[in-house]
Amino acid sequence: MQKITRDVLVEKAVSLLENGTVANVLGWRKGEFDYDITPAVFTDKADIEANFVWNDFCGANFSKYLVQKTRKLEGKILVFLKPCDTYSFNQLLTEHRFDREKVYAVGVSCEGMVDIDKIKAIAGDGISKIVCGEMIEVSTVYSDEVIKIDAKDVLEGRCESCKSKKHVAYDELLGEEGDVIDSNRFDEVAKLEAMTPDERFAFWQEQLSKCIRCNACRDICPACTCENCVFNNPNSGVENKAAANSFEEKMFHIIRAFHVAGRCTDCGECSRVCPQNIPLHLLNRKFIKDMDSFYGEYQAGAEVGSRAPLVNYTTEDVEPCDVFEGGNE
Amino acid sequence: MQVKEYKPLIVAFCCNWCSYAGADLAGNNRLNYPAEVKIIRVPCSCRVNPMFVLRAFQRGADGVILCGCHPGDCHYTSGNYYTRRRMAMLFSMLDYLGIERERTRVEWVSAAEGAKFAATMNDFAEKVAALGENKRLEDLRCKK
Ligand code: SF4
Ligand code: SF4
Ligand code: SF4
Ligand code: FES
Numbered sequence: 001m002q003k004i005t006r007d008v009l010v011e012k013a014v015s016l017l018e019n020g021t022v023a024n025v026l027g028w029r030k031g032e033f034d035y036d037i038t039p040a041v042f043t044d045k046a047d048i049e050a051n052f053v054w055n056d057f058c059g060a061n062f063s064k065y066l067v068q069k070t071r072k073l074e075g076k077i078l079v080f081l082k083p084c085d086t087y088s089f090n091q092l093l094t095e096h097r098f099d100r101e102k103v104y105a106v107g108v109s110c111e112g113m114v115d116i117d118k119i120k121a122i123a124g125d126g127i128s129k130i131v132c133g134e135m136i137e138v139s140t141v142y143s144d145e146v147i148k149i150d151a152k153d154v155l156e157g158r159c160e161s162c163k164s165k166k167h168v169a170y171d172e173l174l175g176e177e178g179d180v181i182d183s184n185r186f187d188e189v190a191k192l193e194a195m196t197p198d199e200r201f202a203f204w205q206e207q208l209s210k211c212i213r214c215n216a217c218r219d220i221c222p223a224c225t226c227e228n229c230v231f232n233n234p235n236s237g238v239e240n241k242a243a244a245n246s247f248e249e250k251m252f253h254i255i256r257a258f259h260v261a262g263r264c265t266d267c268g269e270c271s272r273v274c275p276q277n278i279p280l281h282l283l284n285r286k287f288i289k290d291m292d293s294f295y296g297e298y299q300a301g302a303e304v305g306s307r308a309p310l311v312n313y314t315t316e317d318v319e320p321c322d323v324f325e326g327g328n329e
Numbered sequence: 330m331q332v333k334e335y336k337p338l339i340v341a342f343c344c345n346w347c348s349y350a351g352a353d354l355a356g357n358n359r360l361n362y363p364a365e366v367k368i369i370r371v372p373c374s375c376r377v378n379p380m381f382v383l384r385a386f387q388r389g390a391d392g393v394i395l396c397g398c399h400p401g402d403c404h405y406t407s408g409n410y411y412t413r414r415r416m417a418m419l420f421s422m423l424d425y426l427g428i429e430r431e432r433t434r435v436e437w438v439s440a441a442e443g444a445k446f447a448a449t450m451n452d453f454a455e456k457v458a459a460l461g462e463n464k465r466l467e468d469l470r471c472k473k
Contacts, residue, residue: 192425201427201465230380237471238387251383251468254422258379261418283422290421295414310418313410315400320416320435324424 001134001151002111004175006054009080012106012174013052014045016078022104023075026065028058034130035116039065041073054080055132056151059113061269063088064222070098077103082110083178084162086169087265087301088222093169094304095263097225107167109175112151112159117277119154123147158268158281161185168302185266186289188282204250210276211249213241217270217280223260223300230255257283262291262308265301294318337391337457339366341450342381344374346404347439348396354443362450373397374435375408379419382433386466392432392457396446399437409437428465431456 013025029040030051039060042048062079069077093100126141138147165178192200218224238251270280295309343349349370371377374397382393403409416435424430436449
């Protein structure tokens, strides 16, 4: 249940369009169902009033869209950002990926987004209508009964361990300024670290073998903005799905996570979009946790222009062969 | 059927300025190290992208070792400091995925340390041989 209502956002978008501050609005557009909301560019008042959505299904992080949109679109772009999105926004600015002058950023406070898969697990298939609220009301085609689900019970994984309700970048804020949260987001990583190597291998083998190499996790990632990705190389031998391996796609997963190490803000988009529900955040967070413990705490995107641990060093750094003593066993 | 003795395939990335010269010195001094150690010369240890390491494993290496100048002695001043951070992250991640930690190593070997080079390779090859073939990181797509 979002405290800031859709109408507040719509009003803001329309007024900024009408007074000429922006020419485009990057927002969430109504989909076929109540839960499949798509990112879209609006340029017209009537369109916004009819199709703009802001509810518990607006998980999409718009920061990455700015890379392309600021190049292609004429005029300034209004973008709505949740707290976690603002970290990606800053990180992209740090990497000079878009022109800040072309963007008008409006922060929206966020109460957490919900996971449609968790709702389906409770309500079953055939969902015909969902009404968001503190209690989410779900109707299905198979019964007249309206199923009520507490929104807190079906939060997205990343929202359960949200790291910050604070907007680290905006031109204007709708709602209250939140705080950085001391969340439990490394607990699961620590649990894995406590397993034996064989157990860990079995865990990852099961998870990564599910991967269908759709590359959605890469495509959605605000840190993956390379114009030419290594995984597009047709001669690599690993550009498409493996069919016979015991531990498929490990190279893809290690390298994907490695390429964003130090730049990954832990926005959670990769895990959200994975159609196979592979817990990709456990790879990213392992890197974040390691960097924090070896090189000092660092949050990518907390400020513009900070130097990430992997493009930095001290003469006293831990030796690669000693890292295992760092509590990994 | 004749059973061949198992010899691990080791890929050793050696930086041009120290470790490759160290390997050369080991050769000149007729110090023995296993013939299954395949040396790949790189301009600096920091030339080794984490993907090189995984690529070697994918294609059938049983162990991968990186050798570079001692910290502070890199020909390019700071390359090996970056190597150190990168490989620390990579090795820790491999361990996290349940891959045997003895299959990867970083060792600093100077141009004067021919003996250290040979001893390092002998020790590494022995440890990898004890683990047996690399099954956890191989990739059938990459094998000819
Ligand atoms: S989104 Fe999921 S299935 Fe698709 S490539 Fe990434 S991990 Fe694999
Ligand atoms: S790797 Fe995942 S969590 Fe990290 S920035 Fe990319 S999408 Fe976000
Ligand atoms: S996986 Fe690596 S090469 Fe590909 S887009 Fe992401 S960062 Fe760039
Ligand atoms: S030149 Fe030897 S490590 Fe950089």
